[in-house]
Amino acid sequence: MEGIVADNLLEVKDLKTYFRTEEGVVKAVDGISFNLERGKTLGIVGESGCGKSVTSLSIMRLIPNPPGKIVSGSIVFEGKDLLAKTEKQMRGIRGNDISMIFQEPMTSLNPIMKVGSQISEAILLHQKIGAAEARKKAIEMLVRVGIPMPEKRMDSYPHQLSGGMRQRVMIAMALSCNSKLLIADEPTTALDVTIQAQIIDLMKKMRSEFGASIILITHDLGVVAGLADDVVVMYAGKIVEKADVRNIFKDARHPYTIGLLQSIPRIDQEVERLQAIEGVVPNQQEMPSGCAFCPRCVRATERCKTEAPPLVPFAAEKRAVACWNASTDGGIAK
Amino acid sequence: MKEGAAILEVKDLVKHFPSPAGSVKAVDGISFGILEGETLGMVGESGCGKSTTGKVLIRLEDPTSGSARFEGKDIFTIQKSDMKAFRRKVQIVFQDPFASLDPRMTVGEIIGEPLLVHNLVARNQMKPRVQELLKMVGLDASHADRYPHEFSGGQRQRIGIARALAVEPRLIICDEPVSALDVSIQAQIINLLKDLQRSCGLTYLFIAHDLSVVKHISDRICVMYLGKIVETADKRALFAKPLHPYTQALLSAIPVPDPDRQEERILLEGDAPSPVSPPAGCRFHTRCAYAFDLCKREEPPMLEYGDRHFCACHALNKKKPE
Numbered sequence: 001m002e003g004i005v006a007d008n009l010l011e012v013k014d015l016k017t018y019f020r021t022e023e024g025v026v027k028a029v030d031g032i033s034f035n036l037e038r039g040k041t042l043g044i045v046g047e048s049g050c051g052k053s054v055t056s057l058s059i060m061r062l063i064p065n066p067p068g069k070i071v072s073g074s075i076v077f078e079g080k081d082l083l084a085k086t087e088k089q090m091r092g093i094r095g096n097d098i099s100m101i102f103q104e105p106m107t108s109l110n111p112i113m114k115v116g117s118q119i120s121e122a123i124l125l126h127q128k129i130g131a132a133e134a135r136k137k138a139i140e141m142l143v144r145v146g147i148p149m150p151e152k153r154m155d156s157y158p159h160q161l162s163g164g165m166r167q168r169v170m171i172a173m174a175l176s177c178n179s180k181l182l183i184a185d186e187p188t189t190a191l192d193v194t195i196q197a198q199i200i201d202l203m204k205k206m207r208s209e210f211g212a213s214i215i216l217i218t219h220d221l222g223v224v225a226g227l228a229d230d231v232v233v234m235y236a237g238k239i240v241e242k243a244d245v246r247n248i249f250k251d252a253r254h255p256y257t258i259g260l261l262q263s264i265p266r267i268d269q270e271v272e273r274l275q276a277i278e279g280v281v282p283n284q285q286e287m288p289s290g291c292a293f294c295p296r297c298v299r300a301t302e303r304c305k306t307e308a309p310p311l312v313p314f315a316a317e318k319r320a321v322a323c324w325n326a327s328t329d330g331g332i333a334k
Numbered sequence: 335m336k337e338g339a340a341i342l343e344v345k346d347l348v349k350h351f352p353s354p355a356g357s358v359k360a361v362d363g364i365s366f367g368i369l370e371g372e373t374l375g376m377v378g379e380s381g382c383g384k385s386t387t388g389k390v391l392i393r394l395e396d397p398t399s400g401s402a403r404f405e406g407k408d409i410f411t412i413q414k415s416d417m418k419a420f421r422r423k424v425q426i427v428f429q430d431p432f433a434s435l436d437p438r439m440t441v442g443e444i445i446g447e448p449l450l451v452h453n454l455v456a457r458n459q460m461k462p463r464v465q466e467l468l469k470m471v472g473l474d475a476s477h478a479d480r481y482p483h484e485f486s487g488g489q490r491q492r493i494g495i496a497r498a499l500a501v502e503p504r505l506i507i508c509d510e511p512v513s514a515l516d517v518s519i520q521a522q523i524i525n526l527l528k529d530l531q532r533s534c535g536l537t538y539l540f541i542a543h544d545l546s547v548v549k550h551i552s553d554r555i556c557v558m559y560l561g562k563i564v565e566t567a568d569k570r571a572l573f574a575k576p577l578h579p580y581t582q583a584l585l586s587a588i589p590v591p592d593p594d595r596q597e598e599r600i601l602l603e604g605d606a607p608s609p610v611s612p613p614a615g616c617r618f619h620t621r622c623a624y625a626f627d628l629c630k631r632e633e634p635p636m637l638e639y640g641d642r643h644f645c646a647c648h649a650l651n652k653k654k655p656e
Contacts, residue, residue: 192379192543225591263518266546
């Protein structure tokens with residue numbers, strides 16, 4: 001999977017983002033590598049604190065420093081390393097080439113600025129057009145994301161919109177500059193399920209209309225199954241498994257991936273008892289020297305306690321798993 | 335399906351909140367019963383009134399009107415002096431395990447307090463009882479001396495459950511008990527609630543927005559929309575054959591964790607209307623694909639469609655005689 005062969009929009013290599021805290025250094029992201037092919041959607045899955053959001057903020061170069069710092073690695077976007085860019089250059093990229101939408105749109109919208117002005121502002125900032133034209137384009141974007149009465153909504157403040165509408169506004173803003181990469185960090189988590197379905201539908205539509213590549217960060221495996229082409233599973237700052245979406249759900253190899261899939265109650269299956277993953281994610285100070293998942297793992301052996309398993313590619317380099325005792329039958333196939 | 339006697343019977347429950355914009359009709363005339371030993375799931379989206387229902391039933395809020403009989407007695411007319419006895423029998427577990435535990439109390443004090451309030455153990459017997467409760471919810475006896483902030487979200491929810499269990503209640507209202515937790519932890523708590531139900535003979539009212547979770551834990555399910563119950567059925571019947579157009583849309587909107595099973599979804603237009611001025615007639619008519627004249631004028635009655643499957647929908651009756 002070298003950059004020359006596949007058409008990669010984004011290549012993250014050995015990214016390490018650490019935070020200095022009173023209790024010591026927190027390795028929020030600890031040496032992860034992945035590629036995003038142009039036009040594809042990559043799902044990053046994992047539970048609270050696994051480093052998925054820090055990964056996205058690292059790509060945007062939005063890690064607050066101090067206490068956070070990207071200590072090593074490279075983030076190559078369209079052939080250029082984002083980590084080598086100046087802050088000024090980054091400002092030209094953010095919201096233009098790479099856009100981001102967050103879980104709670106209320107906190108990312110300016111509460112005292114009309115929705116229309118906020119979208120126009122993004123357009124004016126990155127495109128050489130006049131105010132009147134920017135407004136016209138903003139209205140057009142609101143139409144495209146399915147906001148009724150867009151002219152009227154241009155003059156609404158964020159609090160006058162529902163959660164679903166706010167997320168639509170965020171998507172309109174993100175796509176108003178024809179971003180090549182859209183990072184969606186838990187975009188539907190704060191929304192009700194019927195509104196979530198609307199937003200997922202909208203994201204699919206936007207993906208095909210704008211041809212944007214998407215990094216979808218979520219804890220919801222159902223959302224990933226419906227949207228992603230490829231999936232990266234993270235645990236305690238590291239990637240434990242990556243594969244195309246079908247293989248993650250049908251033929252998972254890492255005990256954590258398998259555990260996650262078995263622990264969720266499903267609408268399409270009935271089980272008497274859920275297979276919970278026992279224990280909790282270890283905190284940074286108690287991180288085992290071997291595999292971080294080892295204390296909770298059903299397949300753990302002596303070696304796992306002392307030696308951290310590397311992420312080893314297989315299946316013609318299309319997949320990879322970091323486990324000394326990876327399942328060979330997919331675990332869930334049973 | 336369990337065939338016990340009804341432990342709780344709610345009739346025409348109404349709860350309106352005053353607001354500058356007009357009264358918020360959070361719960362607007364709902365009736366349902368919970369059978370002894372069963373889990374009744376209550377689902378619906380934000381603002382449908384499910385949490386308000388829970389709060390009114392545990393008397394954290396006073397109802398606007400209606401009645402609720404717990405073990406035959408109306409809980410809304412309980413005298414102050416009998417309130418303590420009622421609280422011993424009905425407990426609640428909240429969504430946010432960070433907000434519902436006093437940060438300045440040790441876990442032992444948190445779980446021990448109800449024991450003292452209700453005079454359930456002598457002071458010298460408290461410690462062993464607290465330890466016993468901690469073990470019941472899968473925590474360590476030594477945790478009694480620690481403070482809530484030393485625990486993870488899942489562990490805190492276990493503490494909240496232990497506190498509810500301390501008074502040996504008969505009914506526990508679980509208000510979104512797992513929605514703040516990570517999925518791997520969620521499964522632990524769901525399994526714990528199921529185990530405790532069996533070993534302690536508990537009845538649950540399980541309020542949640544996550545239909546997959548509700549389906550897993552419930553025997554029967556009520557679906558709420560804008561302050562009304564639109565459908566109630568045994569969970570298998572509800573998922574196999576949802577009758578109400580809102581239930582159908584709700585079920586179809588659930589993301590299925592299977593890339594090969596991405597069926598067409600029924601997408602609802604727009605957002606739910608405000609509970610300050612809910613639509614006349616059927617509250618769902620503004621977003622319903624089957625709505626016709628009658629739906630705009632008249633509220634549909636709750637009717638039975640075989641084996642305790644209740645639904646309030648005019649369109650359903652229109653189709654029936656044909």
